[in-house]
Amino acid sequence: MSDDGGLGLLLLGPAGAAGLYWMLYRYYRNTDKSHAFERETTVDAKPVTGDHDDHKVDEVKGTRETRIRGDNVSEYRKRVQRIGGDTS
Template identity: 60%
Template sequence: MSSDGGGLVALLALGPASATALYWTLFRYYRNTDKSHAFERETAVATKAVTGNDRRLHTVTGTEQKRIAGDNVQDHRKRVKKMPPDAGPA
């Protein structure tokens, strides 16, 4: 029997052990689960009663008004403006 058998097994076990340690270290570093702020438990939210009114201003029923007053759908030159030749895309 060889005397290097124990060293070889330890070397082979070192790979998965170091990978596990690296994973756990990175997980703890980026997650910070022990240092994070628990919003639900540590924050007091004060609420107030909802106030307001539902006053009706103007009603359009059915298809009485088929167009929006002041639209510029038909006048495309008013809607689309030509860019100067030296101006690039915004």
């Protein structure tokens, strides 16, 4: 009879772990509560129209240039600004 109790106790560990895993998965995934953009959202497409003031500025063909002219990758303080006015 003591073998049945020991076996139940041994099975309780993996069953509890599987239950905890499933509970945490459902809690953090929220798959039943998430927004299904493709099904629940309608997008009204309109014809593409160009502005008559548009004019071509420059043309880069291929991948000759490894960087974009005027990029601000190394100027962190210019790219990221604090919200709230304090700039120090």
